[in-house]
Amino acid sequence: MHVTILSRHRLLLATIAAWLGMSALGAIAQVGGLPTNVKHTDSSPEWEKLREKLFPGRSMESAASMVQLVVPLRAAYGASVPVRIVSKLPQSDNLYVKRITLLVDKNPSPVAAVLDLTRELGQADFETRLRVDEYSHIRVVSELSNGELHTDSRYVKVSGGCSAPPNRDQLHNIGKTFLKVPEGIKANEPAPVDLQIVHPNDTGFEMNQISLLYIPAHFVRSIKVSYAGRPLFDAELDFSISENPALRFNFIPGSGGEIKAEVVDSKEGRYVATLRVP
Amino acid sequence: MPEPLQVADGVYMFLGAKGEVDPANLGRIGNAGFIVGESGVVAIDTGTSRQHGEDLLAAIARVTDKPVRLALITHTRQEFLFGAGAFRARGIPVAMHRRAANLMAARCENCLKTLRRQLGETAMSGTAMFKPDIEFEASHTIDPIGRPIEVLYFGHSSGPGDVAVLDTRSGVFFAGGLVDNQRIPDVQDSDRPAWLAALGALPRLPLTAIVPGHGPAGPPGLVDSVRRYLTDLERHMAELLQAGVPLSGVAEAAALPAFSHWDRYDSIHLRNASIVYLQLERESMFK
Numbered sequence: 001m002h003v004t005i006l007s008r009h010r011l012l013l014a015t016i017a018a019w020l021g022m023s024a025l026g027a028i029a030q031v032g033g034l035p036t037n038v039k040h041t042d043s044s045p046e047w048e049k050l051r052e053k054l055f056p057g058r059s060m061e062s063a064a065s066m067v068q069l070v071v072p073l074r075a076a077y078g079a080s081v082p083v084r085i086v087s088k089l090p091q092s093d094n095l096y097v098k099r100i101t102l103l104v105d106k107n108p109s110p111v112a113a114v115l116d117l118t119r120e121l122g123q124a125d126f127e128t129r130l131r132v133d134e135y136s137h138i139r140v141v142s143e144l145s146n147g148e149l150h151t152d153s154r155y156v157k158v159s160g161g162c163s164a165p166p167n168r169d170q171l172h173n174i175g176k177t178f179l180k181v182p183e184g185i186k187a188n189e190p191a192p193v194d195l196q197i198v199h200p201n202d203t204g205f206e207m208n209q210i211s212l213l214y215i216p217a218h219f220v221r222s223i224k225v226s227y228a229g230r231p232l233f234d235a236e237l238d239f240s241i242s243e244n245p246a247l248r249f250n251f252i253p254g255s256g257g258e259i260k261a262e263v264v265d266s267k268e269g270r271y272v273a274t275l276r277v278p
Numbered sequence: 279m280p281e282p283l284q285v286a287d288g289v290y291m292f293l294g295a296k297g298e299v300d301p302a303n304l305g306r307i308g309n310a311g312f313i314v315g316e317s318g319v320v321a322i323d324t325g326t327s328r329q330h331g332e333d334l335l336a337a338i339a340r341v342t343d344k345p346v347r348l349a350l351i352t353h354t355r356q357e358f359l360f361g362a363g364a365f366r367a368r369g370i371p372v373a374m375h376r377r378a379a380n381l382m383a384a385r386c387e388n389c390l391k392t393l394r395r396q397l398g399e400t401a402m403s404g405t406a407m408f409k410p411d412i413e414f415e416a417s418h419t420i421d422p423i424g425r426p427i428e429v430l431y432f433g434h435s436s437g438p439g440d441v442a443v444l445d446t447r448s449g450v451f452f453a454g455g456l457v458d459n460q461r462i463p464d465v466q467d468s469d470r471p472a473w474l475a476a477l478g479a480l481p482r483l484p485l486t487a488i489v490p491g492h493g494p495a496g497p498p499g500l501v502d503s504v505r506r507y508l509t510d511l512e513r514h515m516a517e518l519l520q521a522g523v524p525l526s527g528v529a530e531a532a533a534l535p536a537f538s539h540w541d542r543y544d545s546i547h548l549r550n551a552s553i554v555y556l557q558l559e560r561e562s563m564f565k
Contacts, residue, residue: 070526072526072527072529072530073529076529076545076548076549076551076552077548077549077552077553077556080525080552080556082524082525082526083526084526127524127526129525134392173563173564176563178563182522196563198560198563198564206384207383207384207385208384209377209380209381209384209438210380212380212383212384244556244559244560244563246525
């Protein structure tokens with residue numbers, strides 16, 4: 001093949017034209033390979049199995065009347081997908097949310113969190129961040145104090161390809177736990193609290209890039225939170241929770257006291273944080 | 279069939295497709311290139327699949343009958359890696375930075391699995407993980423073809439083992455992961471301050487043109503657009519964090535209109551925004 005030598009200017013025009021031409025081709029191309037027509041409310045084979053194991057023989061309401069799962073439409077980064085659980089009822093004496101289970105169908109360990117709740121929360125809303133390995137449903141199951149189960153789900157597509165290498169530059173800070181009241185407080189109204197723990201939350205599936213050995217699983221497995229000595233919730237967690245686990249929850253400020261978070265990880269590391277309010 | 283575009287005398291590039299990996303573009307979204315010397319050819323990057331590697335070799339053979347002596351892989355992204363098998367099957371050694379090779383060993387089994395699912399078995403047939411024949415640590419000059427070529431390592435910059443390739447005769451610079459043109463650069467593997475420092479050092483090199491990792495070739499000034507994107511991204515994410523915008527609001531608030539016409543703005547830019555936000559958040563926890 002004979003190629004004439006182009007001036008730099010003509011060369012640039014030529015390559016840009018080729019680039020634009022490819023874009024036109026790309027526009028009519030059908031995306032294939034991965035499922036794209038899945039609905040948020042669909043089931044999955046993984047969920048059918050989990051459901052039978054976790055809630056055998058129990059009926060489940062899925063009209064989002066009592067619990068709603070909110071995930072940004074564009075969950076861009078699979079290592080840390082922000083999710084919000086919204087309860088449609090207050091934590092009142094006669095009816096309240098007793099337990100919340102959060103799941104990611106396709107993850108190797110799908111049960112991300114089981115939260116056992118008290119009425120002291122005021123409002124059983126939570127936010128956290130999840131690892132989502134591939135296209136998957138995220139589900140929440142909310143169990144009320146009368147035994148009813150309510151569920152909601154979102155189908156999440158995270159951009160594929162290679163995942164980020166784990167960040168391991170802060171191991172000396174592991175377990176550092178922060179509590180923050182980001183929006184201020186009003187007496188007797190539920191107020192949000194942010195809890196974040198410095199922790200790699202290693203899954204056991206990542207390889208160390210220097211030694212090429214698997215990094216052993218090491219993750220936060222339980223958090224107990226209380227206010228003024230009264231429990232707000234107990235959380236059992238797994239490595240489907242992102243690195244540096246973050247949790248937003250509510251409490252009802254009373255006459256003052258201490259918010260206390262007790263954290264235990266899978267290697268029996270124990271960490272405590274407290275925050276005096278107001 | 280990939281079409282070689284001449285960048286300078288004896289220097290060619292293959293322009294990758296725009297957009298996401300899909301069956302229509304066969305995942306061939308990265309650039310590749312080659313340099314023809316007195317006695318042979320050095321190939322730069324190897325494509326997405328075994329077949330892509332075969333097609334690149336066939337395209338090179340239509341330009342010159344000189345033998346390909348070496349394939350250099352600039353960085354650890356699937357669209358530059360997995361054609362290596364085609365080269366190695368012909369006894370052409372494949373060279374990579376040691377850290378790029380380690381990153382590939384640590385995670386690319388998964389990339390390959392995902393590619394197979396996205397593109398299908400036929401498109402990916404014969405494609406396998408590999409270990410490079412040559413691993414190196416530092417910048418060095420090679421001359422297997424009677425034309426000196428500099429392999430430049432700037433430390434962990436756009437990625438841990440990212441290198442660039444400079445053809446000293448023409449001044450054409452194959453930038454690998456360091457520079458993309460009209461395409462959002464991916465910050466996922468980067469050390470951003472070191473990346474910016476490397477970009478800052480490039481104008482001191484005798485460059486005449488840049489062949490980026492993605493997008494068309496351009497003048498040395500391309501470096502500035504990447505620097506601008508990286509600094510604007512960081513500034514904007516610092517503002518969001520400062521304003522108390524939660525991670526769940528980052529995608530909605532991530533807009534950087536100056537770059538909205540770049541390829542992959544709807545995907546890589548959103549991921550970049552989350553990544554930089556989380557890095558800044560982590561840094562703020564250690565203050």
